[in-house]
Amino acid sequence: MMTPYQLLYWDGLQGRGEFVRLALEEAGVPYVDVARLKGGMPKLTAALDGEQVEHPSFAPPVLKVGDQLIGQTANILLFLGAKHGLAPRAQEGxxxxxxxxLTIADIVAEAHDTHHPISTNLYYEDQKKEAKARARxxxxxxxxxxxxYFEGVVQRNPGRGGYAVGSRLTYVDLSLFQLIEGLSYAFPKTMARLAPSYPGLFALRDKVAQRPNVAAYLRSKRRIPFNESGIFRQYPELDK
Amino acid sequence: MMTPYQLLYWDGLQGRGEFVRLALEEAGVPYVDVARLKGGMPKLTAALDGEQVEHPSFAPPVLKVGDQLIGQTANILLFLGAKHGLAPRAQEGxxxxxxxxLTIADIVAEAHDTHHPISTNLYYEDQKKEAKARARxxxxxxxxxxxxYFEGVVQRNPGRGGYAVGSRLTYVDLSLFQLIEGLSYAFPKTMARLAPSYPGLFALRDKVAQRPNVAAYLRSKRRIPFNESGIFRQYPELDK
Incomplete structure (x- = not known):
């Protein structure tokens, strides 16, 4: 049996690690969520930037594959997509x-900054006024x-099945699922209003949720619920 | 002769396009900076998200390679690095x-947000107070x-020559050059104070500037000077 992948990410929140978890779960490959093990946190920190690490990471998530450490969410998905059939085979795809x-990563970063527009080193409460302006x-x-943009991508895709790329599920579809779920959690009123304009994206969200491996994952304790430690936070004063 | 690459990016600023320009210039491959040609702007806009475009881009830069459009700076560099010897051959590298x-892209986005912490749709002057707090x-x-982090990467690299990865120049070195140059332009006091702490990065900056192709480019009119339309903007009130 292959050595399981080790996912290095904070415990207690979905965060950027969730995009990686969804790919691992859909692919059905064994992995260990290191920080959720007893004594896992020091191991995580050491792997990130311990003195002995030749390829340190600025921040988690990091995927440990044998001795290789792979950081940055989109980079991990580039690796997993190629290895586990979650991306096209040709270079263009x-x-x-x-x-x-990477465009999903851009909106995810902006979603984060709605509650931390001034500094990640300050509490939300200390930048609430600015957060309201940025969230608006x-x-x-x-x-x-x-x-x-993403609706256009799905609509223009000539492949059948309603996916973002080609005629088969890719890691991009999994990430679009997570994006729609996250935005719907953080901005329920806004997203309820917008939903009718994005039939392709919401159909894709539903389709991904029904994949057997994804559905089993979402029902399991491995899926940490959305909460106010993650990127997508439900602060009612930021939604209208 | 190969058809020149077409670079689709705004005229009049370095912006994210500059990371791509530096790679093209160092590699010595022919390219056309479309928006700087007469009538280039409508062509740029049409290529980004015209109705006929199967792979639209959310924003420039975009590289047109024959019929293929490649968007997102790091993605363009992934392509160019592999094709023109600006990246290692092995997958791990x-x-x-x-x-x-991608970590460089993260700090570049944060540099942008120092002058636009609330909205890219508002003028800097209308978010100056928040900009001061975020810039601090x-x-x-x-x-x-x-x-x-980046100094640690350079210092830990076992390859000779002071590069970020291995013993040869990669596109990452070119981007680190641009990052140091951009930060030094936007935050001259801060960077003058910090420079002694980062000998590896500043030596790398100098080394890149002296590469024959890069040096010729920097002296040419193709290198647009830093200005207050780009990502790195010199607003004295944001530096201390």
């Missing part, structure tokens, strides 16, 4: 998936701009 | 380069955190 994933721009300008 | 480039955090917390 691989680059297209990577481009879409995010709701009114940025979410529609990004979702228009 | 490729992923490591990509990881570093960026100067005091984020720049040192990222530069500590």
């Amino acid at each position: 691989r680059l297209w998936c990577n481009q879409l994933q 721009d995010f709701r009114e300008q940025r979410i529609p701009k990004f979702l228009d | 490729r992923l490591w380069c990509n990881q570093l480039q 955090d960026f100067r005091e917390q984020r720049i040192p955190k990222f530069l500590d």
